[in-house]
Amino acid sequence: MTQTRALRTKRKKSRNDLSGYFYIAPFFIVFGVFGAFPIVYTAWIALHDWNPIGTQTWVGLDNFTFLVSDPRFWNAVRNTFSIWFISTVPQLLFALILAAALNNALLKWATGYRMSILVPQVTSVLAVGIIFTQIFGREFGLANYLLESFGMERLDWQSGVLSSHVAISTMVMWRWTGYNALIYLAAMQSIPRDLYEVADIDGANTFRKFFHITIPQIRPAIIFTVIISTIGGMQVFAEPLIFGGNSNFTGGSDRQFQTLTMLLYEQGFGRFKFGYASAIAWALFVIILIVSIVNYMITRRISRE
Amino acid sequence: MTTILRRTSEEPDSGKARPRSSSRRGPSWWVYLLLTLFVLASIFPFYWMFVVGSQDSSAINDVPPAMVPGPNFWDQTLEVFNRVDFGRALLNSMIVATSIAMGQVLFSALAGYAFAKLRFPLKNTLFVFVIATMMVPLQLGVIPQFILISELGWVNDLRALIVPGIVTAFGVFWMRQAFDQGVPDELIQAAKVDGASNIRTFWSIALPVVRAPSAVLGLFAFMFAWNDFFWPLIVLNKQDSFTVQVALRQIQNQAYVTDFGIQMTATVLATIPLLVIFVVFGKQIVGGIMEGALKG
The missing domain is CATH 1.10.3720.10 (MetI-like)
Structure with a gap:
């Protein structure tokens, strides 16, 4: 008992281990470069007409307005939800x-x-x-x-x-x-x-x-x-x-x-429309977010009874 | 009291002799029937793959379908190796999955140790960030990821798979729990009192204690990397860089007439390494999933 107390006060006194940052650095660097940055950059690309070997033109929200009027997108949404359900x-x-x-x-x-x-x-x-x-x-x-x-x-x-x-x-x-x-x-x-x-x-x-x-x-x-x-x-x-x-x-x-990821792949790597594919990716992200939240609430309510 | 009873009654022999009260009764026959059905459903498609993969291509038309393996597995295997460089694909997958498994264990252990046992500013905020990223589907960044890999000149290069794969938020989370539960603070304090440096304490004192959970993480990482498909399909276009999964897709795609026999043979070959791992480490993998469920 007294021993743990002694240890506890000792730990309080011990200073921060700034070396902790070296331990977590590999994760944060690799994750930042190959995980976090691409997700954010996807939003930037989505605002362009982006051809990987050609030009990149700013088009504002055109990719998104095209997306909501694209029957292929809604078809993929329907298929994805249906298969998921x-x-x-x-x-x-x-x-x-x-x-x-x-x-x-x-x-x-x-x-x-x-x-x-x-x-x-x-x-x-x-x-x-x-x-x-x-x-x-x-x-x-x-x-x-x-x-x-x-x-x-x-x-x-x-x-x-x-x-x-x-x-x-x-x-x-x-x-x-x-x-x-x-x-x-x-x-x-x-x-x-x-x-x-x-x-x-x-x-x-x-x-x-x-x-x-x-x-x-x-x-x-x-x-x-x-x-x-x-x-x-x-x-x-x-x-x-x-x-x-x-x-x-x-x-x-x-x-x-x-499905939505197949459409993303088709547009991005079949037709090299990187801008439009990025818009699909963001739409998918928003869909996943909404569905997760809705499911969370429904599941909570059902299983509480 | 009850826990003691349950413990002892887990031994099969003592279970039979015990008088059966309602709360301590063994499962009834229909539970076994149900479980047997589930097991058959789980195993059958797998068995079916061996059956079709070992018949020659025309046997697939038989009515009723063949239900036992045929004699042609070896010939079919040679045919698979004829059509694509399947040996190279197996080697590539092995390189990728092994590197990712080792990298993930090392980097996850480092970060997990820091989050569990070291004190530094913003630690909790950073850990919340790690947890939050577990919920983000990283596939969505695939377009910039591809641009990045092209800039690095890693298209058709196994580094395109290995480097982004060697860290995962899940791994950090997993190892943090392992150090938190497995390594008492007293042990670390004692090492420090003895004058061991931080890194030495980590490497020679703490890491050996969490061998078991590290191994489970490594197995998960290996299997996940072995089965990865979406990303390899994007960055690998040349035969000699194919992983097994991409090679399988190639075999499926290149035939003018769908030849399920060859496809199934290739599928068997692609699955054997995982099967070996599962036979050897299955118990640990099951334990890992169930433990992970309680942590989450």
């Missing part, structure tokens, strides 16, 4: 169920289950894209084989708006469900046992306990996963790109599954 809602519900099933101290092979559900997460996104593009193929895909064996019509997954979104969402969902389940599981395991014991005494059944104790207690984890999947979902790129095969960055013949 179709992938996130079932993904988080499955993750909750999975975590609840794993959250039992007497479960056998617990480590095996946890590792297995994480396999999709360590599979590269390109691999996921290629595997599922094959599964959702029109001619010889496994999905159509299953549809047919259940007596249903085979689908041209790629050509439809909704069917292509479902296929792409399946990839996202497959990759992330296990990861989210582990986050929920960690949160569930840190819930104090007494809460459940009190509920047992009150005679609450499993489902009541789940909705009135578990869900409110893991609220921070739920908010975390919702925000992470929002930020990721708004930037979804590789899955729709691979799903499109050779159609490159347009996301299908009618742009039926072109």
